[in-house]
Amino acid sequence: MSAASANDGIAELWIPGPTQVRPEILASCAEPMIGHRTPEMREVIAALDPHLHRAFGTDDVSHSVAVHSCTATALMEMGLRAVGPRVLALTQGAFSERFAEIAEALGKDVTRVASPLGARADLARAAKVLSDGEPFDAVTVCASETSTGALTSPEAIGAILANRRGARILMDVVTLLGAGPLELARHGIDFALAGTQKALALPPGLGLYAVSKDMLASAAPSLSYFLDLRLISRTHAEQKPPMTPTIPLLRALRKQLETITGGTLEREWLGMERREGAGEGGWALRFRRHRQMADRVTAFAKDHGLTRFGAAEGETSPSVTTLDVGGRDVKDLVAALTGRGFTIGTGYGALATSCIRIGHMGDHTPARLEALLEALGHLLGGAVPAQ
Ligand SMILES: Cc1ncc(COP(=O)(O)O)c(C=O)c1O
Structure with a gap:
């Protein structure tokens, strides 16, 4: 339907x-509550990862995937807390600007490469800034800038910023995850974040991310408990969330990811014949x-x-x-x-x-x-x- x-x-x-x-997804949010330290909950959390890897275009050798009971904005902060002080922020609208502002709020030394409103991120200029002068610890970029509708493709970001002298690429894919192809492992993206309330068509309240194993291993001390990249990634992998998660949303997410992977509804929505698009x-x-x-x-x-x-x-x-x-x-x-x-x-x-x-x-x-x-x-x- x-x-x-x-x-x-x-x-x-x-x-x-x-x-x-x-409505089916909303109904799944209304199922009777279960404890978060139960086998049922562990099963729900464990079931997410293969689908999330597919959505982010990662695998469990290149990246860890995880969910956290918070909004996407909190994950911007989580990623930034895990990197060093020098940040290059690519801005072309309100959400890429928010990434820069969070970096500033955390006391980072932020350099902006701004593009006119409506344009995509200025990758050529960013590449030049990254290759000249002092190295940066991280680059922030918003792939689908929701405030304007401009897309900066992850492929172009990975390719044009390839020579980045160790800077981590932190990418906002809030309105891209589930809407367009991502191949973050292939494009060398270290950290990508999204929420449930956009192209995954779920209620708001869960943040989703993928982080490269390399970034995870060398993450800076977070100075936060709630937004500690290492803690949340480790406890997700163990299916032992350190605080009570949004249990209804985790169940809804599992249901939705399984439905998407199955593809039956997609075929119906695209008006495809039964055997069309089978591959x-x-x-x-x-x-x-x-x-x-x-x-x-x-x-x-x-x-x-x-x-x-x-x-x-x-x-x-x-x-x-x-x-x-x-x-x-x-x-x-x-x-x-x-x-x-x-x-x-x-x-x-x-x-x-x-x-x-x-x-x-x-x-x-x-x-x-x-x-x-x-x-x-x-x-x-x-x-x-x-x-
Ligand atoms: C591109 C982008 N980034 C970040 C956010 C913030 O997400 P949240 O409201 O879940 O924190 C939004 C929300 O509209 C967004 O569109």
Whole structure:
């Protein structure tokens, strides 16, 4: 069933996260509670790792994967606590900027390489800064910048920053994990973090990460208990969380990861015949569906005279698109669309009054996207641009 077809009269959630959660997943969160030091809980935690490795594009030789009962922002801090003081921060929007601000809050010596809002991270300039002068301990980068919809591909990050003289690459994949392919082991990414409430289509509250064995082995003292990379990674591997985890979410995550890997729903959502795509795994189909929805939004925008903000061709996130609505009143447009059953986002920060954002991610289907675009198309047709 589509995530949104049974929604009790509440508008479907198409903001760039949190996003719509399927009723079956919500139901799994309501199962009777169990203790976190039980064999059942250990089994749930152990079952996650093979799927998480698939999602991050890692394996248990190259990286450890883990979950922690916290938001993605906390994991940015966790990664930064595990590296030395000199940080190169690539900024191109609100979330990459947040990474830099957390580094500053931790007292790091931060150098920014900033790109214009809407562009991808400036990898060429970062490569130059990394190769000249004093070496850095870490580079922070946001692959899918949710505030604009610009994508800086992990492949390009790995390739262009290959010569980084020991700096660890810490990557935010919050709106990329589960939406697009990641091959972090191949691209030499040391640490990548995400949350559950975006393309994995789960309620918020769990952070997910992959960390290279090398970074883990040489992690700096964290000066934190809750955000200690070594402690959380070790106790995850032992299936013994040191504090009470968000048990309902761990169960929901397991269910969702197994469903994605199985691929049956993906085939249904893509409208594929039974045997079509048989050789393609569930994750590949999920990425295909996300790219298809992103491309559809771009095509719709062209047809309706809207411009995609910033992101150039080939540099767009598979999960979120920002559209300039050409002088129309954004608040009115969003409210009218909610009235027609679909909640989308306004632009972020400085773009709040000029743009909308559509979060075409998670378990949203191409069929429901058509319904949303039809409703939006009606409104655009009738809407009078603001003076
Ligand atoms: C790219 C990106 N990074 C970080 C975050 C912060 O995640 P959380 O709210 O789970 O801490 C978000 C949330 O929207 C995001 O989109």
